[in-house]
Amino acid sequence: MLKQLHNKWWKVLCVVLLLYTFGYGLFVPTPNVVLLHETIRNLFFHVPCWFAMLLLMLTSLIYSVMYLRKGRMIYDVVATNMLKVALLFGVLGYITGMLWGSYTWGNLTSWMTSDTKTLGAAIGLLIYFAYFILRGSIDDEEKRARVSAVYSIFAFVLLNVAINVVPRLKDSLHPGSGGNATFTVYDLDSHLRMVFYPAVFAYTTLGLWISSLLIRISILHYKQHHIDIE
Amino acid sequence: MISAIAGKASNSGTLMAILSFPMLIPVLIILIRITLKAIAANDGAANAQDLLYLTGLNILIIGMALILFPYLWRD
Numbered sequence: 001m002l003k004q005l006h007n008k009w010w011k012v013l014c015v016v017l018l019l020y021t022f023g024y025g026l027f028v029p030t031p032n033v034v035l036l037h038e039t040i041r042n043l044f045f046h047v048p049c050w051f052a053m054l055l056l057m058l059t060s061l062i063y064s065v066m067y068l069r070k071g072r073m074i075y076d077v078v079a080t081n082m083l084k085v086a087l088l089f090g091v092l093g094y095i096t097g098m099l100w101g102s103y104t105w106g107n108l109t110s111w112m113t114s115d116t117k118t119l120g121a122a123i124g125l126l127i128y129f130a131y132f133i134l135r136g137s138i139d140d141e142e143k144r145a146r147v148s149a150v151y152s153i154f155a156f157v158l159l160n161v162a163i164n165v166v167p168r169l170k171d172s173l174h175p176g177s178g179g180n181a182t183f184t185v186y187d188l189d190s191h192l193r194m195v196f197y198p199a200v201f202a203y204t205t206l207g208l209w210i211s212s213l214l215i216r217i218s219i220l221h222y223k224q225h226h227i228d229i230e
Numbered sequence: 231m232i233s234a235i236a237g238k239a240s241n242s243g244t245l246m247a248i249l250s251f252p253m254l255i256p257v258l259i260i261l262i263r264i265t266l267k268a269i270a271a272n273d274g275a276a277n278a279q280d281l282l283y284l285t286g287l288n289i290l291i292i293g294m295a296l297i298l299f300p301y302l303w304r305d
Contacts (some may be wrong), residue, residue, distance in 0.1 A: 068301050123252050123255050123256060126252035127252040133248050133249075149301075150301050150302055153294070154295075158253065
């Protein structure tokens with residue numbers, strides 16, 4: 001997989017689509033929805049963060065499972081570096097969500113502690129922060145890789161329960177749950193979609209790009225110590 | 231399960247607390263809600279749903295632990 005990532009075309013595509021998102025995303029005509037109004041543009045910046053985070057975590061999960069099956073160190077390197085970038089996107093998504101919520105849902109303290117999905121996201125991010133604390137406290141590399149792979153599989157399931165399953169069962173202020181409409185209802189002329197899907201793609205490829213750089217740095221680090229991990 | 235993970239690390243006492251805290255929050259939230267309803271003397275019908283969530287969550291965690299524990303045990 002790393003060999004294919006050396007190609008240039010998807011990086012160019014990523015930059016072009018990011019420019020498109022941040023340029024056209026600010027000028028695209030919006031459906032004038034009550035309460036949301038112009039803040040609906042945050043759809044291009046907040047939601048793709050979570051999409052990119054989930055996709056990176058899914059890739060990392062696959063590599064964790066592969067590590068447990070095959071036991072090659074390279075899988076562990078890929079999994080943990082992808083999680084680093086995934087957490088970055090998670091934090092960014094949380095911050096943009098806070099900004100958005102402060103304009104549409106009112107005072108931060110009133111919904112931060114009560115909205116199901118917000119709480120779930122906070123818990124999920126905490127679980128993943130604990131992952132890095134866990135990695136930092138084990139010295140032996142083999143043991144660290146195995147234990148953290150097990151923990152990350154555990155964490156992925158719990159995170160998805162927290163942000164995808166529970167808010168659908170309980171009420172949440174977020175769209176798509178508790179009788180709230182999803183964005184497809186507002187997006188009658190598909191203007192939002194024309195920016196939203198490229199934005200998701202751009203954010204995900206940006207995450208892949210950053211994590212591939214991190215992975216290559218880690219591999220170099222191993223090579224410096226004359227350890228063959230391929 | 232968490233203690234098995236934490237036990238592999240060097241300073242396992244502190245790590246145990248850090249790792250288990252986020253995992254315990256959902257369970258605690260549901261338990262607090264059930265307790266609140268119990269104090270408010272509801273008819274119990276509203277509690278059934280929360281109890282269902284609690285059992286679901288527990289089954290999920292135990293199931294994951296059963297699948298993943300062998301990988302930790304093998305040393």
